[in-house]
Amino acid sequence: MSARKGFAGLLALMPMIALGLPLESRVPGGIALLPLGKVEVHHQAPRAWLDQQPVWVTRDRGEWIAVVGIALDTPTGPHTLRVSDGADEKSLSFEIQAKHYPEQHVTLKDMSKVRLSPEDETRALAEIARIKEIRQHWRPTPDADGHLTLPADGLFSGRFGNRRIFNGEPRAPHSGADIAIPRGTVVKAAAAGTVLAVDDYFFNGKTIFIDHGNGLITLVCHLDRIDVALGQSVSSGQEIGRSGMSGRASGPHLHWSVYLNGVAVDPALWVRPTKTGSSGKVKTPSTKRL
The missing domain is CATH 2.60.40.1590 (Peptidoglycan hydrolase domains)
Structure with missing residues (x-):
């Protein structure tokens, strides 16, 4: 080896x-x-x-x-x-500098989530525009809480940036990290903040956005249940919902996105491995300091 x-x-x-x-x-x-x-x-x-x-x-x-x-x-x-x-x-x-992101092939049984009807396409496009507005939200604070923790304990099953192929058809790159966990697993806030938006989207399913201040925003989606309300203050590690497979998902998991100045960035850059602790379940995508 x-x-x-x-x-x-x-x-x-x-x-x-x-x-x-x-x-x-x-x-x-x-x-x-x-x-x-x-x-x-x-x-x-x-x-x-x-x-x-x-x-x-x-x-x-x-x-x-x-x-x-x-x-x-x-x-x-x-x-x-x-x-x-x-x-x-x-x-x-x-x-x-350049970075190559690998392909990720995903098979969905529900083809209506791959080839959208005119009605679903209209809905999805409107939601994509709304999500873009949400992630560009700016709330100035004395400083943002940059100490992010994983919202759930599990293996990374889908890496950020992967060029996704759904049922053989290319789609947008993966804008977050997928954590493989059973349906009903507790999902926690990655840091203290304010609930910026909650909704049930066509692609993302049940979704929570948390504003941590100064353009740092996190998202969790494909939830089975949402346990927080719009405008609610949350603390780091507070339970905010339960995982599921709502929206376009091939199975139960948690999608976690991190946004800075309006754009999605690799969540793995916010956490790192350590020899101490008891979990041992988290597998980190490879990261490199450039």
Whole structure:
């Protein structure tokens, strides 16, 4: 067994813990952590924007850091973050590298979820537009709760970014991580926040969005039950629902998405393996710091 394979096997046996900041991976679907200056020099947090969308700026070890979500369809090459300290504005350039995401083939027995009727297509398109509005929501806070924990304990069965093929037909890349758990498993809030939206969508099924502040939003969907209400405050680890297979799902599981500045990013960048703990059920997708 190679050292690399041995290490990968070890990761599969380790539970996950939260990070204060996510891992950096400057690829489509990843996150860029961009230093904006020393706190002792700039006492007020700078403001930052990417493609007109505000970006979360937080303090880390004496520096202001922009935590920038990179959309899955972002082209490789140089990109620009706009930064303002209230008096001056500057542009900060950073590079996006290429990343290959594998195919994932999914078989659905219900073909009506693959080839939509005109009525279902109209509904789905309207819901997609509404979800885009929700994930672009911006609520300024003194700082967001970036210590995300897994919303349920189980194996990652579908990785973020996979190019999904439903019944032989290509569809949009996977915008989250799937956690394989039985129907009725407790689902918890990944961090403290406010319930931004709850609904029953055509594709996502029963869904909860939680706003953690400053453009950090998490989603769980395909739920069997929702136990929170719109506008409700939740604490980290609080039960918010039960898993199921509502919407377009091939079996019981939990879909978990993380959004930054309006775009989906790899949830695996927010958690990492550790040798301590008792769970041992979580298998992490491979991540790389770039």
